[in-house]
Amino acid sequence: MSNIAILEVDGKRYEFPMLKGSENEITIDINNLRSVTGGITTLDPGFKNTSSCESAITFLDGEKGILRYRGYSIEELAEKSDFLEVAYLLIFGELPTKVQKADFTKEIKKNNIVDEDIKKILDGFPRSAHPMGVLSALTSALTAFNPKSVNVESEKDMFKAVCKILGKFPVLVAWTYKKEEGLPLAYGDNSLGYVENIIKMMFERPNEKFVMNPVVVKALDKLLILHADHEQNCSTSTVRVVGSSQTGLFASLSAGISALWGPLHGGANQAVIEMLEAIKEDGGDYQKYIAKAKDKDDPFRLMGFGHRVYKNFDPRANIIKEAAEEVLNDLGIDDPVLDIARGLAKEALSDEYFKSRNLYPNVDFYSGIIYRALGIPVPMFTVMFALGRLPGWIAQWKEMRLRKEPISRPRQLYTGAPLRAFVEEAER
Numbered sequence: 001m002s003n004i005a006i007l008e009v010d011g012k013r014y015e016f017p018m019l020k021g022s023e024n025e026i027t028i029d030i031n032n033l034r035s036v037t038g039g040i041t042t043l044d045p046g047f048k049n050t051s052s053c054e055s056a057i058t059f060l061d062g063e064k065g066i067l068r069y070r071g072y073s074i075e076e077l078a079e080k081s082d083f084l085e086v087a088y089l090l091i092f093g094e095l096p097t098k099v100q101k102a103d104f105t106k107e108i109k110k111n112n113i114v115d116e117d118i119k120k121i122l123d124g125f126p127r128s129a130h131p132m133g134v135l136s137a138l139t140s141a142l143t144a145f146n147p148k149s150v151n152v153e154s155e156k157d158m159f160k161a162v163c164k165i166l167g168k169f170p171v172l173v174a175w176t177y178k179k180e181e182g183l184p185l186a187y188g189d190n191s192l193g194y195v196e197n198i199i200k201m202m203f204e205r206p207n208e209k210f211v212m213n214p215v216v217v218k219a220l221d222k223l224l225i226l227h228a229d230h231e232q233n234c235s236t237s238t239v240r241v242v243g244s245s246q247t248g249l250f251a252s253l254s255a256g257i258s259a260l261w262g263p264l265h266g267g268a269n270q271a272v273i274e275m276l277e278a279i280k281e282d283g284g285d286y287q288k289y290i291a292k293a294k295d296k297d298d299p300f301r302l303m304g305f306g307h308r309v310y311k312n313f314d315p316r317a318n319i320i321k322e323a324a325e326e327v328l329n330d331l332g333i334d335d336p337v338l339d340i341a342r343g344l345a346k347e348a349l350s351d352e353y354f355k356s357r358n359l360y361p362n363v364d365f366y367s368g369i370i371y372r373a374l375g376i377p378v379p380m381f382t383v384m385f386a387l388g389r390l391p392g393w394i395a396q397w398k399e400m401r402l403r404k405e406p407i408s409r410p411r412q413l414y415t416g417a418p419l420r421a422f423v424e425e426a427e428r
């Protein structure tokens, strides 16, 4: 293959270098396109065909259903690792040694208390506030209590900032949940593991002896691993764009939370359960909903189906589907919504409309069934996605800043009015 791409415009030829990634992906470097062509740009709404950056963090192959964090397959990590270790891998590039993991855990535990005044901000929200809006606000508010911006060039400073947010974020998640439920805010217990602490902060009740369920710990740990990063998805791109103006880490993460909230992105896990519940209420007739999803005049989409990149299967969906079956069996839960999900997926996967458009269950299709089995309320599902995606956002923000990427500032194709003179009000 040539390492040059040629563009010909009005008989003039322009050459651009072709770059090859470590997994043999090819891209055309158009860094100087506008300057050498006198102003020509490319148009690519949604950036479906555009690589926004070079990155060494996550590799995914949509055709082959491959997902790897720093070269390790998601299947191996979900089976053999744990969420905190995967967070270290994504952020610092290698699986931690025993000593590194101990230091990481210790520094995080030193930082898992938030300023008491955060409670005053939480008090200001109505209980009906969507947890994603609350979490985004509280995350941004952390900047007020930690105003010193991180010196990304200092490994020590970066390590402390990473441990600070990894320590405080689960508290914000748990308190966001407690606020929605009208329950007292509580801290965890530093003698517990990272995920155990999250579960204790969320589910312990003041008047009951709390019993940690290892099935719940294992299921949540696996779910968080599966959500930890996904290259340049909408919310991660948002964190990079906001961070590219040298906005601080916490404020950049807050922007990512808002981007994840949308039903076409992380908000889909909530929309999936709402859709499955509606089908259940409607007598379980999922064929009717498949017909709606295929009807061009009906805005309804089969939530949890389809993906911008995965055009065969989402490897995470397969792992989560298995985990959902395990959790429901282990907890002795018979959830009719899982049966509807199974039937819906089976029907859609054999339907020409979905097959011809490469629409398969994605990460959000089954995750809500596990969250429900763990007793997490539906509005909190996307918050749990954010909890999982946190290390990926941090890793991508850090990489972008360390590589000194330029401020994100795309161009446009202007299609508005040509120059025209001002019209006085009397003449309008």
Ligand code: SDX
Binding pocket: 229, 230, 232, 233, 234, 263, 264, 265, 266, 268, 293, 294, 300, 301, 302, 303, 304, 305, 306, 307, 308, 309, 357, 359, 362, 363, 364
């Ligand atoms: C996540 O990017 C990431 O990596 C995201 C994520 C991550 O980990 O960060 O993986 C997490 O966001 C998963 C996706 C969750 N969203 C949903 O489940 C919402 C439902 N799915 C979609 O709306 C849709 O599939 C997207 C948004 C996920 C992808 O949309 P694309 O790639 O822009 O595809 P498209 O909208 O151009 O659709 C192509 C065709 C269209 O039909 P035609 O115009 O060709 O006739 O497929 C149809 C669409 O109408 N289509 C669907 C559909 N998804 C696409 N039809 C019915 N139901 C659907 N779910």
